[in-house]
Amino acid sequence: MKVEDLKLGLVGVGAIGRTHIERINNQLQGAKVVACADVNADFGREVAKKYDCRFYESGEEMIESADIDGVIVTTLDPDHERFVMKSIKEGKYVFCEKPLAPEAEACKRIVEAEIAGGKKLVQVGFMRRYDRGYRQLKEAIQNRKYGEPLLLHCAHRNPSVDENYDTPMAVENSMIHEIDVLRWLLDEEYATAEVVFAKNTRRTHDNLMDPQIMILTTESGVRIDVEAFVNTGHCYDIKCEVVCEDAILNLPQPATIEVCKDAQRGHAIDSDWSTRFVDAYNVEFQEWINATKEGRVDGPTAWDGYVGQVTAKAASKARDEKKVIKIEVEAKPDFYK
């Protein structure tokens, strides 16, 4: 570890937590995860040993420690709030995996605490903003080279999900990514949400309607449809087609070799989000490390986390009540402008 390396503490050493330790300690520059905490002490100690970290049974104690400069929260979603709040209290920069918190009210409490502390410290792990393809789309849309964007057709397809994944999770766990990245892409807020169902796949179960289609409109009238089909059985596939006045723009797929065999020509595609967005995660963390060292937050803020949850909850309500719901977000505080 170099003297100038940022010393990070990570709470929650599940799969995503461990991949973040791995990328920060072995691939990226300028930081090291030097401490970790987990409720499962035996497993947490094993992980700490593997990555040469100090282990803490209590995440709060780790966050307080003078040995760490910044915090990464990768616990179960309901525990995000308390560790983000503790980081704010300690005045430490904190990266929290999405969602910032499962309930919009909890996100609001985080926003209020951050404003009260007077300094932006929180970044939310919406990694799609760091994907090369989405960044290219944003650049193409931003300068209006192709006219105004009018409508978007998107798809979010997973090969399979576990049996705990239920109907609300299609919006709140999967399409939350589209909710965030599309308002960033279009640089405007949503006005309404609606969710409709398709015919159910035979691969689903009693608690999951799959596929679903979420329909959003933006304040300027752009109409967005997102298909979430989380039991395709065969691929992880993310699509985003932006229909502009003068051109149709499509999210580029990561490049893979073309294979010509058995009288067919084709390309392999990803089977999982962790490989599809691996480069995005790396860029996201490198930029977070760089910004943290310079004392600023330049990624998705606590406010973005809050708007995402308000929108997701409106979409869930729209699905349950089978109607179009108006999305009511308070005015953006000057603090986040």
Ligand code: ISE
């Ligand atoms: C998962 O939780 C993620 O965050 C992935 O990025 C997403 O594609 C997947 O649908 C979610 O279940």
